[in-house]
Amino acid sequence: MKDQTSAKNQKFTTSVLKDIRDAYVRNTGPLDFKSRISEHLGDIMTIASRDVVTIPPTMSIIDAVKTMLNKGFRRIPIADAGTNRLKGIVTSQDIIDFLGGGSRHLIVKNRFKGNILAAVNGSISEIMEENVVSLNEKDSLKDVLDTMLKENVGGVPITDGDNRVKAIISERDFVFLISDVRMGKTVGEYMSRNVVTAPPDMPVGTAAKSMINNGFRRLPIIKDNVLIGIITASDILRFLGSGDIFNRLITGNASEVFDVPIRTLIKRDVIFTGSDVDLGEAAGIMLAKNVGSLPVLEDGELNGIITERDIVRAISE
Numbered sequence: 001m002k003d004q005t006s007a008k009n010q011k012f013t014t015s016v017l018k019d020i021r022d023a024y025v026r027n028t029g030p031l032d033f034k035s036r037i038s039e040h041l042g043d044i045m046t047i048a049s050r051d052v053v054t055i056p057p058t059m060s061i062i063d064a065v066k067t068m069l070n071k072g073f074r075r076i077p078i079a080d081a082g083t084n085r086l087k088g089i090v091t092s093q094d095i096i097d098f099l100g101g102g103s104r105h106l107i108v109k110n111r112f113k114g115n116i117l118a119a120v121n122g123s124i125s126e127i128m129e130e131n132v133v134s135l136n137e138k139d140s141l142k143d144v145l146d147t148m149l150k151e152n153v154g155g156v157p158i159t160d161g162d163n164r165v166k167a168i169i170s171e172r173d174f175v176f177l178i179s180d181v182r183m184g185k186t187v188g189e190y191m192s193r194n195v196v197t198a199p200p201d202m203p204v205g206t207a208a209k210s211m212i213n214n215g216f217r218r219l220p221i222i223k224d225n226v227l228i229g230i231i232t233a234s235d236i237l238r239f240l241g242s243g244d245i246f247n248r249l250i251t252g253n254a255s256e257v258f259d260v261p262i263r264t265l266i267k268r269d270v271i272f273t274g275s276d277v278d279l280g281e282a283a284g285i286m287l288a289k290n291v292g293s294l295p296v297l298e299d300g301e302l303n304g305i306i307t308e309r310d311i312v313r314a315i316s317e
Helices: 015-026 061-071 092-100 105-111 116-120 141-151 171-178 204-214 233-241 243-250 254-258 279-289 308-316
Strands: 075-079 086-091 155-159 165-170 218-223 226-232 293-298 301-307
Touching: 061 075, 061 092, 061 116, 061 233, 075 165, 086 092, 086 155, 092 105, 092 116, 092 204, 092 233, 105 116, 116 243, 141 155, 141 308, 165 171, 171 279, 171 308, 204 218, 204 233, 204 254, 218 301, 226 233, 226 293, 226 301, 233 243, 243 254, 279 293, 279 308, 301 308
Parallel strands: none
Antiparallel strands: 075 086, 155 165, 218 226, 293 301
16 A cells, blocks of 8 residues: 655654654653644645656546556546646545446446446546645645645645645655654554444445445455454555456456455455554554554454554644
8 A cells, every 4th residue: 555655765854853753762751743743834845755746637547547556556646747737636546436336437327328448548537536635835744734634635735836746745654754753642542443344255346335435445354253354445446457357347247346255355464453552653563564554453353443544633633
């Protein structure tokens, strides 16, 4: 679930970031992150990824999918090819919505008469989100946190005064920011307890619709009260976009594709944490294992889930 970020290898020079690392190294106690969040203009660029990839609105949907899969992106800004001015954004959920029977799938039914091959060769502008939540390169880190939480988005393009895309910032950048920094806040304080789960034999199509309708990016898979894996929107996109599956999808065998049990998409062992673990430690695990969430297990049973969004919320409080 690699996202569009170069935060790991950027050199952080602001006093905010230096103080965070120094506090950790000195082990002076839990970090009061809120008091260190800068409201200074331009601080957004200290952790944003400047090496941002954009695609033009004329690019076909299938080429956009290939770009996202090849780069490992969850979202990609759409910008005018000549000016690089921001026009929209597309996420893995949008693609699944389009292919998997969500509201965007009506485009396939109505405009393309159910012809998926023709539909995926249409332009990405057909399904992109035009009302893009974005920020200016002169905004602060506090502006980012406030915007992400208020607008319920996991990534925000950053533009200059002419609306040209200059960078992108995501929840993952904030996960890196507190990775292995003792926060004095535990997973149990911020995890979601009412977790929607799925049985391993649930069809991929049903799981996709559940994610779309509920605004989820991930779905824990439970068998006999045991967590056996987590499926993300990116996993479903990767499944639908893979060679043989995609060929079946566009040749009229979509029903058999979406009837595949969700358990077949599980590709990795479960990475989990406990409710008493410090958020900084949990962030370090997420970063090291390249995951966007950690199930919280107590006595072997799922007790909750901590996500990148939860970490952003914790930092903002």
